[in-house]
Amino acid sequence: MISNRVKEIPFSGIRKFFELVQKSKDIVSLGVGEPDFPTPEPLKDAGVRAIENDFTSYTSNYGLLELRERIAEKLKKKNSIDRNPETEILITTGVSEALDIAIRAILNPGDEILIPEPSYVSYKPCVWFAHGNPVPVPSKEENEFRVLTEDIKGRITKKTRAIILSSPNNPTGSVLRKKDLEEISDIVIENDLIVISDEIYEELIYDDEKHYSIGSFNGMTDRTITLNGFSKAYAFTGWRLGYAAGNSEFIESMMKIHQYTMLCAPSVSQHAALEAFRYENYVGDMVKEYDRRRRLLVKGLNEIPDISCIMPKGAFYTFPNIKNTGIKSEKFAERLLKEGGVAVVPGSTFGDCGEGYIRCSYSVSRESIDEALRRIERFMEKLG
Amino acid sequence: MKEDMDMEILKILEDDARISLMDIATMLKTDEKTIENRIAELKKIGVIRKFKTSINWRKTGKHIATAVIQVKVVPQERSGFERICKEISKDSRVKDVFVATGEYDLIIRVEASNIDDLSKFVTEKLAPKKEVVGTYTHIVLEEYKRDGVLSFDDKAERLRVSL
Numbered sequence: 001m002i003s004n005r006v007k008e009i010p011f012s013g014i015r016k017f018f019e020l021v022q023k024s025k026d027i028v029s030l031g032v033g034e035p036d037f038p039t040p041e042p043l044k045d046a047g048v049r050a051i052e053n054d055f056t057s058y059t060s061n062y063g064l065l066e067l068r069e070r071i072a073e074k075l076k077k078k079n080s081i082d083r084n085p086e087t088e089i090l091i092t093t094g095v096s097e098a099l100d101i102a103i104r105a106i107l108n109p110g111d112e113i114l115i116p117e118p119s120y121v122s123y124k125p126c127v128w129f130a131h132g133n134p135v136p137v138p139s140k141e142e143n144e145f146r147v148l149t150e151d152i153k154g155r156i157t158k159k160t161r162a163i164i165l166s167s168p169n170n171p172t173g174s175v176l177r178k179k180d181l182e183e184i185s186d187i188v189i190e191n192d193l194i195v196i197s198d199e200i201y202e203e204l205i206y207d208d209e210k211h212y213s214i215g216s217f218n219g220m221t222d223r224t225i226t227l228n229g230f231s232k233a234y235a236f237t238g239w240r241l242g243y244a245a246g247n248s249e250f251i252e253s254m255m256k257i258h259q260y261t262m263l264c265a266p267s268v269s270q271h272a273a274l275e276a277f278r279y280e281n282y283v284g285d286m287v288k289e290y291d292r293r294r295r296l297l298v299k300g301l302n303e304i305p306d307i308s309c310i311m312p313k314g315a316f317y318t319f320p321n322i323k324n325t326g327i328k329s330e331k332f333a334e335r336l337l338k339e340g341g342v343a344v345v346p347g348s349t350f351g352d353c354g355e356g357y358i359r360c361s362y363s364v365s366r367e368s369i370d371e372a373l374r375r376i377e378r379f380m381e382k383l384g
Numbered sequence: 385m386k387e388d389m390d391m392e393i394l395k396i397l398e399d400d401a402r403i404s405l406m407d408i409a410t411m412l413k414t415d416e417k418t419i420e421n422r423i424a425e426l427k428k429i430g431v432i433r434k435f436k437t438s439i440n441w442r443k444t445g446k447h448i449a450t451a452v453i454q455v456k457v458v459p460q461e462r463s464g465f466e467r468i469c470k471e472i473s474k475d476s477r478v479k480d481v482f483v484a485t486g487e488y489d490l491i492i493r494v495e496a497s498n499i500d501d502l503s504k505f506v507t508e509k510l511a512p513k514k515e516v517v518g519t520y521t522h523i524v525l526e527e528y529k530r531d532g533v534l535s536f537d538d539k540a541e542r543l544r545v546s547l
Contacts, residue, residue: 014547021545031545038540121547170547292396292411299410343545366400366407 009128012121014349017334021343028372029343030297030360033170035235035316040282042275043234050271057267061259063091063243064270070277071243079199080216081226087248090255091265095200095229095242097258100126102196102225102244103162105253107132111161113196116147117351118319120170120198135160138353141321144310145174149183156187162194165214168201171350171359172319173312175209185217195224200242201315203233203283206291209313215245222247225254232315233283234276239269290316293362293369300373301360304380316363319347323356325383333358340379342372386422389414393422394431401435438533448495449502449523454488455510456518465489468515477505488520499523 021031038044050056062068068085075081075089083089092098099122103113109131115123117136127134135155139147152163165184167176176184188195195214202211215224229242242265244254294312301309301320309320322332329346336342336358347357362369392412396403405416405423412419426432441448457468465483472492473481480493496502502523511519527535 018545022543027544029544032542033546034542036542288392295410295413296407345545345547349547366403370407 005129005131009125012349014121014345017330017337017346020334021337024337024341024343027337027341027343028364028368028375030362030364030368030372031343031345032361032363033345034237034363035232035286036363036365037235037286039235039239039272040275040279042279043236043272046275047239047268047272050268055267055271059091059264059267059270061255061264062086062089063265064267064274067091067270067274068243070274071245074277075213075226075245078202079213079226081213081245082221083245084248088245088251090244090251090258091270092229092242092244092258093262093265094231094240095198095227096122097262097265098227098229098242098244098254099123099164099196099198100129101254101257101261102227102246102250103127103132104130104257105250106162106194106225108161110159112157112159113161114152114155114163115351116152116163116165118145118169118171118347118354118357119164119351120166121349123164123166132161133159136351136353137163138351139172139174140353141310141319141357144313145169145172145319146176146180147184149180149187152184152187156191156193160191160193162196163188164196164198166198166201168205168211168314170201170315171317171345171347171354173315173317175205175211175313178210178212181212181214181217185214185220188223189219193223195220197224197226199226199228200232202228204287204290204316205314206287206294207311207313211314222249225250230273230276233286234273234279235286236269236273236276239266239272241265241269241273290362293364293366294318296366297360297362297369297373300369301376304373304377306380306383307376316361318360318362319354319357320360321357325380327383329355329358336376336379339382340375342375342379389418390422390426390431393419394426397423397432397435401437438531440535442527442535447498449497449499450527451494451496451502451506451524452522453492453494453506453510454520454522455490455492455516456487457489457515458517459489460515468513471513472510475505475509477501488518 068089071089072083072085103126107130111132112135113127114137115134116139124134137151139145197214205211215226225246227244230236298309298311301307306324307320309318329348333344333346345359347354405419408419409416469481477494477496479495482491484491
């Protein structure tokens with residue numbers, strides 16, 4: 001009854017583990033992948049007002065023009081990307097949808113897409129659903145999980161169509177530097193590729209690192225589809241709102257899929273998101289708090305024998321190394337949950353090169369970080 | 385720079401008075417000694433008044449009669465409301481004292497052990513003061529939030545794990 005394509009795609013192994021986490025009692029979770037702040041009041045209020053004023057019908061397929069205009073202004077100011085709000089920006093149901101339709105818009109069956117790993121879990125399946133072949137490009141801890149250009153080069157074939165970049169990265173928290181992106185741009189141009197740049201964690205960046213959008217680089221304007229949204233910067237995950245920006249050829253092609261499958265992004269969420277552009281300070285306070293928690297968690301992890309953790313530069317994840325325990329990351333996570341009462345995500349979930357690592361989120365209260373560290377330490381002592 | 389750090393320390397302590405010096409130092413990229421000195425200084429100059437705990441007494445079964453009382457006062461020459469406000473503040477049952485705009489001059493919050501005690505406070509202590517010309521007592525029926533802390537369990541929960 002089920003298509004071969006869907007049958008071929010393995011059930012996410014992590015689902016069983018997640019069910020176990022949901023059922024477990026008295027656990028502390030460092031497994032969360034969303035902000036632990038509530039949506040800012042002005043955005044909540046704007047959502048309620050939108051409902052009360054009957055802004056509850058479909059919007060243009062592209063999304064509210066006013067919202068696209070705000071996004072175009074933001075892209076220009078923050079990202080040095082020039083996009084026409086009428087034809088080059090598409091509002092989507094989260095970055096998830098934008099990712100899916102971007103891949104479907106550019107891929108022919110059998111085409112290859114390079115995916116630097118460890119990576120967010122949706123990239124590969126989206127490529128499979130589009131009858132393409134994902135090609136992982138491993139990144140390494142010693143390079144702070146920033147993908148190396150020689151590793152990209154070595155995997156380019158005649159069938160390579162695109163590369164998916166995500167910086168700041170989930171799950172490693174790595175941030176690609178300007179130089180990294182310049183080198184990647186050169187390869188992309190040389191090999192006539194497309195970049196899908198997932199920049200959802202753009203605002204969550206620490207120390208002296210800066211976020212650069214590859215879509216603004218020389219020669220990249222017509223080769224880049226920039227994806228972003230409101231979920232991470234505005235604690236807006238459940239509202240499901242993202243956007244894609246690219247030249248009109250990309251956007252109109254994505255629009256073809258979007259108009260028949262999604263019709264439009266949730267209208268209430270679009271109205272609420274308009275408020276986001278007036279409350280940029282909110283993000284700054286949140287980033288400060290994430291930064292404090294980042295320091296607490298990284299320091300605490302490094303004080304535990306057999307765990308080592310590099311200081312991540314973005315997002316709200318740490319990706320500590322557990323190779324010294326000699327236990328596979330999936331088994332480690334399972335035992336840590338059952339024996340230690342702490343939920344983390346095994347690194348192998350994010351690609352083969354994530355083996356030997358776990359993802360610990362600091363999008364949790366300081367009390368939870370402290371308690372989780374105490375429990376992990378006790379668990380590690382018992383492990384011997 | 386020092387002021388920036390003080391503000392950061394205060395924000396952290398406002399949220400959690402029991403946090404260790406070490407944790408504050410880690411979060412602010414400095415050492416424990418610096419934090420200890422800054423906090424001592426903030427206490428000395430009176431910015432930090434006290435470290436307290438937010439308690440929901442109702443859950444312990446202990447009953448408290450809480451009232452918000454508006455007070456009309458005749459301001460005194462030269463001292464204005466100051467003398468009467470300080471005098472009221474000294475009563476241990478009085479938890480907040482504000483001078484405010486509006487029909488009444490002061491708004492105070494009182495926590496008495498029971499309604500008789502509350503009544504005594506108003507009729508025998510507050511109302512008879514010579515500067516006080518009127519009181520308007522609101523007895524609190526329910527409490528939902530106090531000092532920025534919810535008094536009920538929040539039902540809005542995130543997924544424990546998500547990718």
